[in-house]
Amino acid sequence: MRDFKIAPSILSANFACLGQEVEDVVASGADIIHFDVMDNHYVPNLTMGPMVCEALRKHGITAPIDCHLMVKPVDRLIGDFIDAGASYVTFHPEASEHIDRSLQLIRSHGCKAGLVFNPATPLSHLDYVMDKVDMILIMSVNPGFGGQSFIPAALDKLREARRRIDASGLPIRLEVDGGVGPDNIAEIARAGADTFVAGSAIFKARNLDDPNRYDGVIGKMRSALAAS
Ligand SMILES: O=C(CO)[C@H](O)[C@H](O)COP(=O)(O)O
Numbered sequence: 001m002r003d004f005k006i007a008p009s010i011l012s013a014n015f016a017c018l019g020q021e022v023e024d025v026v027a028s029g030a031d032i033i034h035f036d037v038m039d040n041h042y043v044p045n046l047t048m049g050p051m052v053c054e055a056l057r058k059h060g061i062t063a064p065i066d067c068h069l070m071v072k073p074v075d076r077l078i079g080d081f082i083d084a085g086a087s088y089v090t091f092h093p094e095a096s097e098h099i100d101r102s103l104q105l106i107r108s109h110g111c112k113a114g115l116v117f118n119p120a121t122p123l124s125h126l127d128y129v130m131d132k133v134d135m136i137l138i139m140s141v142n143p144g145f146g147g148q149s150f151i152p153a154a155l156d157k158l159r160e161a162r163r164r165i166d167a168s169g170l171p172i173r174l175e176v177d178g179g180v181g182p183d184n185i186a187e188i189a190r191a192g193a194d195t196f197v198a199g200s201a202i203f204k205a206r207n208l209d210d211p212n213r214y215d216g217v218i219g220k221m222r223s224a225l226a227a228s
């Protein structure tokens with residue numbers, strides 16, 4: 001069995017009490033916090049900047065924070081997110097003039113680097129930078145909003161990304177983002193993913209007996225993964 005990681009996307013959390021929400025989801029078994037940054041330019045939505053990431057660190061959150069940057073141009077903000085406590089910084093190839101340089105910039109700060117592929121973005125962007133990525137993120141929705149439906153073509157793309165990772169022999173994580181939940185996570189794992197972002201599926205499913213816990217839904221995801 002792969003080393004599966006569950007990464008709740010706080011895009012669907014209650015922003016009025018974000019620190020508590022992140023504490024609750026970590027206490028409920030989340031491995032990584034997925035932090036969606038949208039700029040109303042690269043994607044038609046506006047979310048949060050580095051000060052929110054820094055606030056979570058100051059609040060005492062020690063879990064890895066995976067900053068998914070949907071911003072263009074991306075380079076100017078990379079250092080700000082790393083200074084704010086990001087563990088991973090991922091960006092879209094379309095948002096960088098020089099993909100190799102942006103990846104090196106992230107790693108030069110001691111942070112893990114990743115490339116994100118929209119549903120219609122080819123994996124060929126990986127061709128000459130495989131040794132510079134720690135994470136490949138396959139979008140299974142078009143970026144910009146939570147709560148969308150999983151696009152099935154992402155499964156073939158995951159299989160191709162897994163083939164590339166295995167052929168490289170490098171310890172690269174394969175993350176999937178968009179429309180993931182307990183009902184489809186096993187099939188997605190069988191396609192090769194090892195890191196699962198889930199926003200609405202987790203934050204809309206508080207435990208019935210305790211509104212501060214999400215163990216129920218995270219447990220269902222883990223059971224489905226164990227059986228996959
Ligand atoms: O990057 C994203 C959207 O651009 C989000 O991470 C993603 O949509 C997660 O939300 P959900 O699980 O509700 O689909």
Ligand SMILES: [Fe+2]
Binds near residue numbers: 009068
């Ligand atoms: Fe995301």
